[in-house]
Amino acid sequence: MMNLHCKEKARLFLAHETAGAAFEDARSRLTAQLDTTSHKEFDRLASAVKDALNKVENARKALNQHVAEHNCLVLENSMTT
Numbered sequence: 001m002m003n004l005h006c007k008e009k010a011r012l013f014l015a016h017e018t019a020g021a022a023f024e025d026a027r028s029r030l031t032a033q034l035d036t037t038s039h040k041e042f043d044r045l046a047s048a049v050k051d052a053l054n055k056v057e058n059a060r061k062a063l064n065q066h067v068a069e070h071n072c073l074v075l076e077n078s079m080t081t
Contacts, residue, residue: 006066006070006072008066008070008072009063009066009067009070009072012059012062012063012066013063015059015062015063016056016059016060016062016063018059019052019055019056019058019059020056020059022052022055023049023052023053023055023056025052026045026048026049026051026052027049027052029045029048030042030045030046030048030049033045
């Protein structure tokens with residue numbers, strides 16, 4: 001049976017969205033400072049981007065795993081079928 005109201009899925013989805021926003025912020029900071037930053041600062045910013053991307057990937061994996069294990073993927077037409 002499909003779970004139409006899953007709080008854990010909502011929590012994982014929000015965590016994925018938050019991680020995605022943090023990644024975009026880190027990427028934007030790196031891009032904005034490409035021409036004006038020192039090598040050391042570039043390395044720090046690039047590391048922050050990599051860390052943020054890892055968090056997005058981990059959040060996506062957790063969300064996908066939860067959906068697969070609990071069958072709580074909500075589809076628009078799921079209530080009519």
